[in-house]
Amino acid sequence: MSGKTAIRLGLIGCGTVGRGVVALLANRPDCQITHIAVRSPEKHRDFMAEELPQATVCQDPMAVATHPDVDVLVEVAGGVDTAEGWMTAALKAGKPVVTANKDCMATHGHTLRACAEQHNVPLLYEAAVAAGIPLVAPLKTSLAANRITRLAGILNGTCNYMLTRMAQEGWGYSHALEQAQAKGFAEADPTNDVGGKDTAYKLSILTRLAFGQSVSVDDMLLEGITTITDTDMQLADEFGFAIKLLGIAQSAGEALDVPNLDVRVHPVLLAKTHPLASVANEFNALWVQGHAVGELMFYGRGAGELPTASGVCGDVLSVVAAMQGGALSHTAFADPALSNTPMALLPVNDIASRYYIRLVTQDTPGVVGTIGTICGNAGLSLESVIQQGVTNDGHANIVLMTQMHMEGQCQQALEAFNACETIESVACMLRVLD
Numbered sequence: 001m002s003g004k005t006a007i008r009l010g011l012i013g014c015g016t017v018g019r020g021v022v023a024l025l026a027n028r029p030d031c032q033i034t035h036i037a038v039r040s041p042e043k044h045r046d047f048m049a050e051e052l053p054q055a056t057v058c059q060d061p062m063a064v065a066t067h068p069d070v071d072v073l074v075e076v077a078g079g080v081d082t083a084e085g086w087m088t089a090a091l092k093a094g095k096p097v098v099t100a101n102k103d104c105m106a107t108h109g110h111t112l113r114a115c116a117e118q119h120n121v122p123l124l125y126e127a128a129v130a131a132g133i134p135l136v137a138p139l140k141t142s143l144a145a146n147r148i149t150r151l152a153g154i155l156n157g158t159c160n161y162m163l164t165r166m167a168q169e170g171w172g173y174s175h176a177l178e179q180a181q182a183k184g185f186a187e188a189d190p191t192n193d194v195g196g197k198d199t200a201y202k203l204s205i206l207t208r209l210a211f212g213q214s215v216s217v218d219d220m221l222l223e224g225i226t227t228i229t230d231t232d233m234q235l236a237d238e239f240g241f242a243i244k245l246l247g248i249a250q251s252a253g254e255a256l257d258v259p260n261l262d263v264r265v266h267p268v269l270l271a272k273t274h275p276l277a278s279v280a281n282e283f284n285a286l287w288v289q290g291h292a293v294g295e296l297m298f299y300g301r302g303a304g305e306l307p308t309a310s311g312v313c314g315d316v317l318s319v320v321a322a323m324q325g326g327a328l329s330h331t332a333f334a335d336p337a338l339s340n341t342p343m344a345l346l347p348v349n350d351i352a353s354r355y356y357i358r359l360v361t362q363d364t365p366g367v368v369g370t371i372g373t374i375c376g377n378a379g380l381s382l383e384s385v386i387q388q389g390v391t392n393d394g395h396a397n398i399v400l401m402t403q404m405h406m407e408g409q410c411q412q413a414l415e416a417f418n419a420c421e422t423i424e425s426v427a428c429m430l431r432v433l434d
């Protein structure tokens with residue numbers, strides 16, 4: 001490294017991830033953090049005083065993004081439109097950008113990529129998908145010869161921690177959420193975690209890489225884990241399943257000569273023998289099926305200070321090496337182009353699955369017959385019907401497992417259950433991943 005000038009890094013954000021980036025890059029001869037923007041520059045941060053005594057700290061991210069003494073921008077602040085503005089300014093100024101920002105990449109990735117290409121500089125975002133688990137680079141390079149047919153991922157550590165604990169300890173949903181927050185896994189406002197949107201952002205990025213298709217989170221079937229109860233966890237366990245929140249993207253045949261892509265986020269019943277079923281607590285995993293490589297699974301920590309910084313710094317160091325080798329270009333780091341064969345998003349009603357349906361009913365004679373009639377009218381064949389005891393207030397849980405059917409048929413039955421007087425509620429409907 002001797003004789004080469006250290007590459008100067010500008011850092012926007014010095015919170016959880018930024019702190020990890022500072023720790024991993026401290027005292028390197030090839031690069032150094034020279035400029036930092038934070039919201040509260042007056043706040044004393046021991047680690048910054050110790051590791052970066054020479055760095056200039058300010059409150060203005062745009063000043064860091066465009067500063068003539070910054071060679072590479074590292075964006076670890078978060079936000080959507082503001083972050084897009086900072087990153088665009090840096091790219092336009094000819095600076096490579098590294099980010100961990102999934103919300104921004106899923107929303108504005110298209111324009112940011114175009115800007116990076118136009119200005120011939122790299123835009124890297126490994127940590128934006130699963131933090132410390134390398135997924136972007138393997139999908140871009142190592143698996144490039146494959147036609148990916150299916151991927152399914154546990155992409156949100158908060159949800160996976162909650163579902164694991166509900167299954168293992170019998171915790172209710174609210175207690176599981178409190179514990180996830182106490183452990184620092186869940187955000188103060190956990191809506192995007194438990195509602196599935198965080199998983200959808202990551203799935204949108206993965207779908208582009210694996211299938212060459214641009215799918216907005218607004219167009220996906222999106223369901224979170226807020227309706228899952230300890231009762232469903234116990235029943236799933238008895239039937240030989242785990243309940244996991246998955247992001248799924250898969251080829252789904254053709255309709256009117258156009259290939260279909262099935263992209264969705266929702267909790268699933270997963271056979272305990274599936275490799276994803278054993279991914280516990282805050283861990284993340286992506287299971288991928290390629291036509292040449294077969295099945296693969298990537299597993300590790302999808303959040304946290306050092307795991308996320310590991311992903312960010314891997315990108316930073318690859319850019320630094322290219323700059324010092326005099327070989328920096330957009331092309332060497334570019335994402336694969338969008339596919340020439342656009343795929344249509346599979347309509348929700350055409351999803352094929354087996355379904356787990358839990359009904360809370362009145363404990364009256366004939367209710368099972370009524371359920372059978374409704375299923376018959378919707379064309380749903382049942383694999384099993386199980387009545388789970390009677391509660392003190394005279395209600396019964398009746399659990400149906402259907403055979404493989406179209407979602408439209410399931411929804412037709414759910415509508416009829418909701419309209420039926422002897423059925424108090426459809427307490428839960430889950431799709432099975434076969």
Ligand SMILES: NC(=O)c1ccc[n+]([C@@H]2O[C@H](COP(=O)([O-])OP(=O)(O)OC[C@H]3O[C@@H](n4cnc5c(N)ncnc54)[C@H](OP(=O)(O)O)[C@@H]3O)[C@@H](O)[C@H]2O)c1
Nearest residue numbers: 013014015016017038039040076077078100101303304308
């Ligand atoms: N945490 C994880 O495990 C993880 C995993 C994967 C990806 N990410 C992504 O990494 C990014 C950062 O996450 P984080 O957990 O490190 O967040 P964080 O702990 O809240 O830190 C955010 C940092 O950005 C600064 N900041 C925010 N808005 C700013 C603004 N308008 N101007 C200047 N500075 C601003 C904050 O300044 P102050 O310190 O002064 O408030 C803080 O230092 C997000 O995009 C997140 O989605 C995080």
